[in-house]
Amino acid sequence: MAHNPLSLDLLRALDAIDQRGSFAAAAEALHKVPSALTYTVQKVEQDLGIDLFDRSGHRAKMTPAARLILEEGRGILRDIDNLASSAKKIASGWEPELRIGVDTVFEPARLYPLVHEFNEAHPYIKVHLVHGSLSGTWEMLINGDADLILSTDLLDPKIDGYETRRFGEMSMVFAVAKNHPLASNACDWTHEEIEAYPTIVVRDSSKLMAPRTIGWTRQNKLITVPTMRDKIEAQLAGLGVGYLPRHRIQAELDSGALVQVKLNETNPPSEAVIAWRTGVTGKALGWFRERIDAEVLGV
Amino acid sequence: MAHNPLSLDLLRALDAIDQRGSFAAAAEALHKVPSALTYTVQKVEQDLGIDLFDRSGHRAKMTPAARLILEEGRGILRDIDNLASSAKKIASGWEPELRIGVDTVFEPARLYPLVHEFNEAHPYIKVHLVHGSLSGTWEMLINGDADLILSTDLLDPKIDGYETRRFGEMSMVFAVAKNHPLASNACDWTHEEIEAYPTIVVRDSSKLMAPRTIGWTRQNKLITVPTMRDKIEAQLAGLGVGYLPRHRIQAELDSGALVQVKLNETNPPSEAVIAWRTGVTGKALGWFRERIDAEVLGV
DNA sequence: TCTACATTTCAAAAAAACTGAACCTTTATG
DNA sequence: CATAAAGGTTCAGTTTTTTTGAAATGTAGA
Numbered sequence: 001m002a003h004n005p006l007s008l009d010l011l012r013a014l015d016a017i018d019q020r021g022s023f024a025a026a027a028e029a030l031h032k033v034p035s036a037l038t039y040t041v042q043k044v045e046q047d048l049g050i051d052l053f054d055r056s057g058h059r060a061k062m063t064p065a066a067r068l069i070l071e072e073g074r075g076i077l078r079d080i081d082n083l084a085s086s087a088k089k090i091a092s093g094w095e096p097e098l099r100i101g102v103d104t105v106f107e108p109a110r111l112y113p114l115v116h117e118f119n120e121a122h123p124y125i126k127v128h129l130v131h132g133s134l135s136g137t138w139e140m141l142i143n144g145d146a147d148l149i150l151s152t153d154l155l156d157p158k159i160d161g162y163e164t165r166r167f168g169e170m171s172m173v174f175a176v177a178k179n180h181p182l183a184s185n186a187c188d189w190t191h192e193e194i195e196a197y198p199t200i201v202v203r204d205s206s207k208l209m210a211p212r213t214i215g216w217t218r219q220n221k222l223i224t225v226p227t228m229r230d231k232i233e234a235q236l237a238g239l240g241v242g243y244l245p246r247h248r249i250q251a252e253l254d255s256g257a258l259v260q261v262k263l264n265e266t267n268p269p270s271e272a273v274i275a276w277r278t279g280v281t282g283k284a285l286g287w288f289r290e291r292i293d294a295e296v297l298g299v
Numbered sequence: 300m301a302h303n304p305l306s307l308d309l310l311r312a313l314d315a316i317d318q319r320g321s322f323a324a325a326a327e328a329l330h331k332v333p334s335a336l337t338y339t340v341q342k343v344e345q346d347l348g349i350d351l352f353d354r355s356g357h358r359a360k361m362t363p364a365a366r367l368i369l370e371e372g373r374g375i376l377r378d379i380d381n382l383a384s385s386a387k388k389i390a391s392g393w394e395p396e397l398r399i400g401v402d403t404v405f406e407p408a409r410l411y412p413l414v415h416e417f418n419e420a421h422p423y424i425k426v427h428l429v430h431g432s433l434s435g436t437w438e439m440l441i442n443g444d445a446d447l448i449l450s451t452d453l454l455d456p457k458i459d460g461y462e463t464r465r466f467g468e469m470s471m472v473f474a475v476a477k478n479h480p481l482a483s484n485a486c487d488w489t490h491e492e493i494e495a496y497p498t499i500v501v502r503d504s505s506k507l508m509a510p511r512t513i514g515w516t517r518q519n520k521l522i523t524v525p526t527m528r529d530k531i532e533a534q535l536a537g538l539g540v541g542y543l544p545r546h547r548i549q550a551e552l553d554s555g556a557l558v559q560v561k562l563n564e565t566n567p568p569s570e571a572v573i574a575w576r577t578g579v580t581g582k583a584l585g586w587f588r589e590r591i592d593a594e595v596l597g598v
Numbered sequence: 599t600c601t602a603c604a605t606t607t608c609a610a611a612a613a614a615a616c617t618g619a620a621c622c623t624t625t626a627t628g
Numbered sequence: 629c630a631t632a633a634a635g636g637t638t639c640a641g642t643t644t645t646t647t648t649g650a651a652a653t654g655t656a657g658a
Contacts, residue, residue: 004376006383008307009646023605036647038606043645048383050390058655059604064395065386068423072382076375077303083371084305084347091349091364124367308615323635335616337637342614357624358635 005047008080011073013040014052014062018070022059086124095282097126101146103137104202104228105170105245106272110296111150118287125284133227136205141275143208147285150296153271161278168272168294171246175258177238183259194263198223198240200231243267247297272297304346307379310372312339313351313361317369322359385423394581396425400445402436403501403527404469404544405571409595410449417586424583432526435504440574442507446584449595452570460577467571467593470545474557476537482558493562497522497539499530542566546596571596 016026017037027034045052052069053060062070090096102108108129115127132140132149140146141162152170176182182189182197198221205226223240225231232249234240236257244258252258274292276285315325316336326333344351351368352359361369389395401407407428414426431439431448439445440461451469475481481488481496497520504525522539524530531548533539535556543557551557573591575584 003311004307004379004383006379006386008303012302022603024603032646033648034605035607035649039646042606048387050387055605063390065390068389068395069382069386072378072385072423076378076382079371079375079378080303080305083368083375084303086371087305087364087368088347088349090367091362096363096367124371321635322637331615332617333636334618334638338615341637352636354636 005044006069006073007040007044008077009040010044011069011077013037014066014070015074015077018062082123086122089122089125089283093281093283094122094125095147095284096124097128098148098282098284098288099128099130099140099146100288101130101132101137101140101149101151103149103151104131104133104205104226105152105248106150106296107248107298110298114288114291114296118284122284127284131227132205133202134204134206136207138275139206139208141277144277147280147282148274148276148288150272150274150292153273162275163278164273164275165289166271166273167292168297169269170272170297171269172243172267173246173249173253173260174241174263175235175244175249175253175260176241177236178256178259180238180241180259182241182261189261189263194241194261195221197221200225200234200240200242202226202228202231250298304343305368305372306339306343307376308339309343310368310376312336313365313369314373314376317361381422385421388421388424388582392580392582393421393424394446394583395423396427397447397581397583397587398427398429398439398445399587400429400431400436400439400448400450402448402450403430403432403504403525404451404547405449405595406547406597409597413587413590413595417583421583426583430526431504432501433503433505435506437574438505438507440576443576446579446581447573447575447587449571449573449591452572461574462577463572463574464588465570465572466591467596468568469571469596470568471542471566472545472548472552472559473540473562474534474543474548474552474559475540476535477555477558479537479540479558481540481560488560488562493540493560494520496520499524499533499539499541501525501527501530549597 012030013026016029017023020026020029023034023037027037030037041052050065051063052066054063086094100111102111108131111129115129118125118127130140130146137149137151141149142159153164153166176197180197182194200223203224203226221240223234225234228245228248231242232244232252235242235244236252241261246253249258253260272294274289276289311329312325315328316322319325319328322333322336326336329336340351349364350362351365353362385393399410401410407430410428414428417424417426429439429445431450436448436450440448441458452463452465475496479496481493499522502523502525520539522533524533527544527547530541531543531551534541534543535551540560545552548557552559571593573588575588
């Protein structure tokens, strides 16, 4: 079986003929002589067995088939151009794909504008966003399932082989739904009173490492949910209580849907960090390392 | 500015090398000699200024850049193949695009499976579905805004220049919402009693032709809506009464949400027809003419 | 009719692609 | 460890494809 007779040269020729309006003008634009264009076109017409131009009149007019090839061909030419430049990028240190692990404390949608911008600039570099929670997010990095993670320094597992950079501060607030019994008094609840209500906790997505527990541990009345979003919704519904990252619930605090309860224990604010494996130096990784900032927290 | 150095030959070469596992085997598959492949590859490497293969080991190994070109290139080769075969189709009588006018008496979603099937078989032939109502649907055909229409023979405007084929029968039922006063008695309402309630009518989408009126005319209490779907919803909400095509409301009649009211006047069932301009003989048009059957009515 | 384009034809020339034999290298094998 | 087998490249020569320029053809408009 022979080759497909369509050549990129033909696509470029059709494009030039359409833009310049004539074989002669197109030939000049392509640094060729008109008869060369005639040759290119006739060759494909013969191989494909169809007419590309209607030569009955004075000037050659494209047939519908040629017009289809023209229109779709432009997309193909664009793809080929993108592909060539992307290949060069990859050869010069841009990764073919980048996997970003995002801890559930962050609103995933906050990253989309950044990913979108990256994708416009580098159409052939695939960005994967994978989600994790607590030490599970770190595990993705250690296991090589992610090239870059957004997480917190809270449970830094003291394994070396990676580097971190801080990009924001997260204060955790103990919050309850507005109808919750604890909401009636802004302060002064004892531990025993608080322990009367279930605590919502996010389940650690780690498969291998010892799951860490968040905040202070109470054995009784734990309700575990898979993501921070679920935890927020559970607490909004009054199902239980617990610490939530302020940046995720600012709107609910402002509207009064959630109420902050002040406890006498103090939670030092934890750090939002990005982390990557040492020695890994791709340019896409570098791009995101540079660009991830407090914006991702929504502040 | 020179050409993009990426050639379809290179894409085919990379594909063969990947599939066969070696330059030698790939060369054989391409009816070439290994050194010809070396030539093709080296030429692009030189023009593009990047390495496509790592030749440090025994066997040449693709670089990440080559792998990207391979993977994306496969899609481009597929596109080129589709494009060539579509161009041949068009040259042999398949239209580049087909515009189908669908009257609002039909459920548009009923056509989707057919359009989907067509699209799989003819990826580069664009199908446009445009909507109309009453004589407006016919107008699309007469004006040349549609190549094929699905309509009813009810208001056949006696203009020649088109042909029709019947593909189903539509019985119109006078229906009201289950809470509507007229629903309490299955029969025996007088015209005066019925005229106490507003009639919902679909507005004719025609711009030029004289709008036709559906069924018997009553000047008072007319509520016009743009589509049959709106009319059904309006009558479901009890806003008014009127004839509805049985095939669109069978589920509502079965569930009791709508109730048929029998009147002593008889409405002869109208015909569901397709129509096209005489002398227009594209194969895509023919395909749909053959394939549109009672299925579109949902029976 | 004459002129100005627009395109094609054709033979020759240039460029690109292909071939086959010789030649490295690395892996497999007795 | 010597030898064979296989993968890939180099290179000079050959074939094929593409380009060129001059002449020919044909159409539209003055």
